Amino acid sequence: MFPHEENLIRERLGKEPNEVEKAMLEVMWSEHASYKSSRPFLKLLPTENEHVVLGPGEDAGIVKFDDETWIAIGIESHNHPSAVEPYGGAATGVGGIVRDILCMGARPIALLDPIRFGPLEGERNRYLFQGVVKGIADYGNRIGVPTVGGETEFDESLDNYVLVNVACVGIMRPEHLVHSYVTEPGLKLILVGNRTGRDGIHGVTFASEELSENAEEEDRSAVQIPDPFTEKLLIEATLEAVYTGKVRALKDLGGGGLTCASAEMAGKKGFGAVIHADRVPLREPNMAPAEVMISESQERMLFAVKDEDVGEIGRIFEKYGLEWIVVGEIIAESRYVVLWNGEKVADLPIDLLTDVPTIEWEMRPHSLESNAKTPNIGFKEAFELVWGSPNVVSKRWIWEQYDHEVQGRTVLKPGRDAAVLRINDEYGLAFVADGNPRHSHLNPYQGAMGAVAEVVRNLVSVGAEPLALVDNLNFASPEMPEVYWSFAETVRGLADAAKAFGLAYVSGNVSFYNEVVDRPIKPTPVVAGLGKVKLEEIPGMGLSDGLLIGVIGVTRRELGGSELYSVLGVEGGFAPKVDLGVERANAEAVMGAVRAGLVKAVHDVSVGGIAAALAEMAVAGCAGFTVDLSGVPAEMDNPIEVAFSESHGRYVVAFPEENLDALRALFKDFAVIGKAGGNEAVFLWNGMELMRTPVARLEEIHESLPKLLGEEG
């Protein structure tokens, strides 16, 4: 809290808050709990359209899939805890977002984990990477929610730091929707789940500050302890309770602990609450009232039920062996009162906890874009650097540790452009997350639009009609004018791109202060998207013998922030620009081609450019190809730049020759560049050979992550 905020509290309260009140105000007024630097900007994001049932404002957003099926979706970050304690930080991040979905009354059915680290050459970065992956795996596997995709990036700006985002979707019937706020007084508040300990004390405050050099020693107590077994029982017990129709409101205990959950549940519609803090079952002896009220111990939920229903709901918790107590009740007066052994230890107007004023920081526009020269390098050398980069190689090592098939819904498994989960006999839900901090670093507005465009391309590539978006904004300190400006530009980009596609954001998360000792991270907006796909219509991604290979979209000299420039150490350049009209037209045309069954394989072009996209399609289909890159619709004539540019709006498709005319009629910028077949990948330029390599060799390099981790010779 800043000094001016402390003064404001004193003024509004008319006295100095006592110790318990101060602790509660501290967490509620933290950046992480109140979004005080971001709220004014987030208002710019579109949040409504025909698919949106419930937009931002509760624990998760709700999207209509069909008349009987709604989808709950949310996204969260657990960056600070994961940087200090990777296993526990990542695991509890999964637990938190799963409970956000659960408390809408939905069954969590899938997770995505966009994760980012420093270079794998660094020993500590490897430790953080392996710890995060194991944390996500152990937690997700044990609660039986499949992790079906994500993103993994390595970037030197994240040396000794991590970004751990996680998105979750849940499935529900409309009649099971439960809100996170109460609309009547007199309800009993039931606290159920894990005992409360000293773990996660001031977790949100800690997440609202940059990490110091000694964070690992100093901040471990702010990291929560994961307990997936209890979470699994909570999932089943909560859903069973929800299905009784007797749950009046439901919230998980996340950031800000009991204080935040109960104050928000009571205060949203102007009611108040009395909390008997001494009744909370404790994991450790002699905890003070303030500690009990702000602990962020995991796997706890707060239920509001009518007095006469307490027994029935309690018996459900007992069936699952979960500890529960009536911790307080909702009152008509809009005050927040904490009792300890019958004695009042805190008494505040509830809106002092929940209505936190916003802060607008100074902004300073800046640009890192500049002309950059592509080094003179051989095609084969450039290809091997890009194709073998940790950012491009297969992430199989990660996803094989995740039970990505539990629940029996995973139609498209990790490794494809988007995951698809079977919803019924006919339709599936596509789910994907994207972000490109290197593009955002050069141009935050274009980088943000690019993230949305890539989400749309990925959904379309699996034949899915995009339905809704969520965003997770990872930034350094908003107190730095350049950072705050890049944040504002990012939100503007997210808003413009979504509007162009007619899409809305139904939920989101902001994480500021991502920096270690004054080294700010790149602006990292991560966008996750949902789509609806007819299961019969899902195209493949792999090449097969005899298919023609076509490229959709124009390739521009946009190598700023590309994988090629990164592996060659080239600074500057220009970030790829999104032409929203073209992006939308190409997405619609690809959807048309998929629905008409004209294409056998579709893959979007992103990191690594057309060269990487083609190689991925070859490996996926175990088939070679011969392409002439001079045939790619492009504004330059340097084969290296054509192959590795990361311009937006592009797809590679493979199709039988008889569909060529129909496809030509669908697309504005379209060219056939070659044919699939054989067991070699052959790149030509005006008929001259640039490179020839066996598909088996491509695959070997693609599967080299274990080697990069030092696991195999």
Added chain:
Amino acid sequence: MVRFAVVVFPGTNCDFETERAIRKAGAEAERVWYKTSLKDFDGVVLPGGFSYADYLRAGAIAARQEIMEEVKEFAREGRPVLGICNGFQVLTEAGLLPGALRPNKTPRFICKWVHLRVADGETPFTQFYEPGEVIRMPIAHAEGNYYADDPSKVRVVFQYSDEEGNITDEVNPNGSLLNIAAVANERGNILGTMPHPERASDRFLGSEDGLRLFKSMVEWARR
């Protein structure tokens, strides 16, 4: 119609899809909380997951719950008892199947599709497979490394193989003795399998090879 119980322990997480697969195979199926009686059922399935969070050893605590007395009764009477993944671990821990499931040779959880060779097509669970046939199913486990003191006494049902049915070290995902993926008791009415047949029971999920296992079981229970 024959009815199968799908036993749910605290931490079980493959119960819904197992119930779905059994129904698809033509029987009634019901998820049964582990404190409920199994009377009125014709067969019992112990599905995958992390019963009791795999505290102590995978399956060890579930194997000592009261409901397992009823499962043993089923087994004695010759009715079908199927354990999938964690269910297989429970069956070995309960002494209903020989051997033990140790941590994978690479001590990590591993989720991937594998090829299996049908070593025994004569059990009630495999009558719809050809002996020697190669099928596809996914595995998802951290402790699936099968071991038995005397493998000659084990009735091996599935073995990890390559696409052609060759049993080699390269295609052994977890270090199991003789690439063993599934075993039955001598009588054949108890089957433990590490691969998940319920996840290979729908063409959209990649294969229907697993559905035949449930169909075999249902058909046999019907007789």
